[in-house]
Amino acid sequence: MDLREEQTRDRDRVGALHREAFGGEHGEVVARLVDDLRHDDPTALSLVAEESGEEAGGLVGHVMFSRCRLDAPRRLVDVVSLSPLGVAPRRQRRGIGSALVRHALQELDVRGVPLVFLEGDPRYYSRLGFSPAVQQGFRKPSLRIPDAAFQVVKLSAYEPWMTGTFVYPDTFWRHDCVGLRDPDTEN
Template sequence: MPIRTEQPSDHAAVGALHRAAFGGGHGGTVAGLVDALRRDDPATLSLVAEEDGEIAGHVMFSRCLLDAPHRLVAVQSLSPLAVAPHRQRRGIGAALIQAGLRRLDERGVPLVFLEGDPGYYSRAGFAPAGDHGFRKPSLRIPDQGFQVVRLSAYEPWMTGTFVYSATFWDHDCVGLREPPHV
């Protein structure tokens, strides 16, 4: 399965993929986040997996910060990750994650954070970030869902609070929201 850098000609297919994978209103929110991250962070690493000539999966890694005691550290966030519903559970998401982590490691990125299912992401080397001295940026993020992977450039002094880029906050894509009361 080929994995490659997303091209502008892929944007519509990637948006449709996120709407299908996340469903309902949330799929539109995630597709909007992807569009905004492309616009707001030109260095975003955006990868697609192809299968049978179609976009089967997409992952995005974007610039964030770690507020460490010594200084701010440029880190990355893995968000979002989506695989076409009819192609899930075949290793596409895992392959996208590993390809992205390899590229980020080559670029000298020390840490990658995410919010997600620990059962899934632990297979890609992620661990609960709180267990490694990191603080989450929102109380709405479940402790076990706030995860990190340390890459080659990581140094032990790199601890502190993870800070999402403004784009995540602008799109209200940090942490879990309680269902609205009716």
């Protein structure tokens, strides 16, 4: 498997991968989110996993890390959010997502990013170094995010004064990709 930065030629395949990985309407929302994040944040780190060797030819994973802010008491801090991470269903549970995230965290550390936030399953992401952000003094951008799902990893540029409220850019709000909606409530 080859891990590399996404190229323009990969975009349609990345969209198809997220539609398949997330399924249904949610897969379409995630694919549109990725398209808009590419446009709104040209500095986003977008990595793909591509099969090599006998299985060559297909993209089997994608992860994106885009610019966000931390509203710290001292000043705004540039941070990133891991969203989305998708792996082709036929290739899940084989370490592809983990490999993408680990590779990206190394690159983000080299780039001087101090903090990486996400919303996700703590059982999965804790294996990759993420831990509950609320327990470390960070505030969620929405009450719809469960405390356990709001996670952070501190990289080497992190300094102890960097606490405060995590702030998503407008792109996540436009696509309603922050927190969980109550399925029992009407629009």
